[in-house]
Amino acid sequence: MSVYSKEDVLRILSVIPDPEIPVVNISEMGMLRDVLISDQGYEIIITPTYSGCPAMGLIEHDIRMTLEASGVFPVTVKLVQDPAWTTDWMSDEAKDKLTKYGIAPPLHSSCSNDVFGQNVIACPRCKSTSTILLSRFGSTACKSLYKCNNCKEPFEYFKCH
Amino acid sequence: MNQQQALYKYCVGLGDDALIQSYRLSEWCRNAPILEEDLALTNFALDMTGRAQVLLSYAGKVEGAGRTDDDLAYRRAERQFYNHLIMELPNGDFAFTMARLLFTATYEYYFFTELKNSADHDLAAVAAKTVKEVKYHMAHATDWVLRLGDGTEESHNRMQKAVNELWMYTHELFATDPDVAMLRDGNIAVDLAVVKSAWLQFISRTLTEATLAVPADGYQQTGGAAGIHTEHMGHILSEMQYLQRAYPDATW
């Protein structure tokens, strides 16, 4: 008999930060896909942001530890590839937090599938749109590095995916 | 070969392409000409390792003999690897690495775009994710080929030499053997004729824009699909598989 509802489990899990961008949690990032409750226990469905995302092992570990600490047991974590994660699943709240943290959030529907599509990325500090791409890759695969021509500060942009 | 065996081989081949290419790109770690290039190439390698992991896990599932992604990566002999030969060639100079990346990433972009429509649900899912990633690899390689091809005399000559040397390894990417044909007819595998025409169009346009000559077709090197590799493959495996061979079943 399960004591905890799906909503309870999701609420407990919402405290787990994204290991690489700790101001947002895994739920806001759209990585937490579902919770299945059966007589066998609780199955947590997650999806990686990038195929080679090195944080998945840690996230899986955090999920187990967090739920067990709250008495939710037994837990299995399942990693699914389908449907492929997209930045469109990031909540608006998460995007606001990213901006305040200094990372320009992914553009929404203008996210083009075209290989050479160039977008105008606004500086998360001064909002200027006079910015320049320095490197397609920043500190992690999901971000690129920009410089603001107005406030002269460098910043990261979370790429559309 | 029955359908299950053909599907196993198809998945392993795709996984091996990603794994071996990743191995080569990660050799640029801390050797790239500039720091941001170091980051870019290792990020590409990470994408590819992730893709290899998913594909080899799935291959193990299809095979049904209980082999994991690690078993397949670290415990197969050279003749059981089915990657295309172009993936295993040594990096050469930076021009060679970028010319190869242009050829392979463009191939992968069109290949996985087609594979998204596969009747095999798992392959279609990997393809959807891979397309998002390889478009960055393709754009990056294109930038460099344009910059070096249409650059100084030295960079132009090096890039042309790389393109010429690699050309005979590109045709293998589009070769269809009877096993692949069977999967293609079942709407599982990709129709390589479609991929080839899109590839050739993009590559010809890019090389021309980079003031480089598109090489004439001559002798074509093949072998990967039969597990017959260049002399370089054994050296890759001797390093990549060292730990599992020296300390079987090691965990930490």
Ligand SMILES: [Zn+2]
């Ligand atoms: Zn600014």
